[in-house]
Ligand SMILES: Nc1ncnc2c1ncn2[C@@H]1O[C@H](COP(=O)(O)OP(=O)(O)O)[C@@H](O)[C@H]1O
């Protein structure tokens with residue numbers, strides 16, 4: 474599924490442009506060492522942990538997009554950094570579990 | 583000297599301690615260099631994981647470091663030599679879960695104690711030399727065929 478289709482199906486707020494990329498799966502984690510070692514290229518990362526080092530890690534392993542849960546707002550420079558790395562950054566009021574359920578129901582497994 | 587031993591590229595990068603704002607940028611620059619050279623994707627992935635963990639450890643625990651990248655025809659070698667407090671017990675530091683990260687670092691998602699184990703797991707050779715009060719040097723290699 475493309476990031477664009479996902480944002481239409483789910484209640485996600487895009488903080489960056491929505492880049493034309495396919496999502497290959499989901500990884501849910503708030504630990505940076507876990508994200509960089511285990512998230513796969515093309516994954517959608519679901520996390521509450523959002524700062525520039527996380528964007529750097531996500532970019533290094535070619536994560537396609539990030540969903541920041543619990544209504545947390547990423548700082549402006551973090552959004553800029555994601556935009557530059559062509560990582561689509563979404564926010565949602567949902568928690569990680571609700572997000573996971575909706576992603577599963579949307580067909581991303 | 584055989585062709586495989588010949589250094590195709592050697593480049594040095596500076597990493598600054600406590601500089602969270604730029605933490606990960608050296609790893610990102612190295613990734614784009616390796617991509618441009620045409621290093622296999624999986625080798626770039628493994629190197630990026632190791633470089634990021636090494637870079638963030640300098641940011642979190644050391645004063646400054648020089649990262650030296652050496653590209654060969656079928657391997658990349660990296661040395662990260664820092665000036666810093668050193669590691670009193672390297673064996674213990676290598677244990678998954680061991681961490682001296684501060685509360686502030688943990689609040690940023692660091693301190694899982696998986697950085698050095700991640701480097702070990704993603705490299706074909708990994709050596710740590712450390713002297714308390716002086717600094718730490720990591721050397722690792724990722725090869726492909
Ligand atoms: N360059 C370094 N200088 C001093 N201490 C270090 C360095 N790298 C790692 N350490 C020590 O080793 C521990 C384990 O490191 P690591 O496996 O990366 O996990 P984490 O960074 O999550 O604590 C650190 O908490 C720190 O005490």
Ligand SMILES: [Mg+2]
Nearest residue numbers: 635639697698
């Ligand atoms: Mg670490």
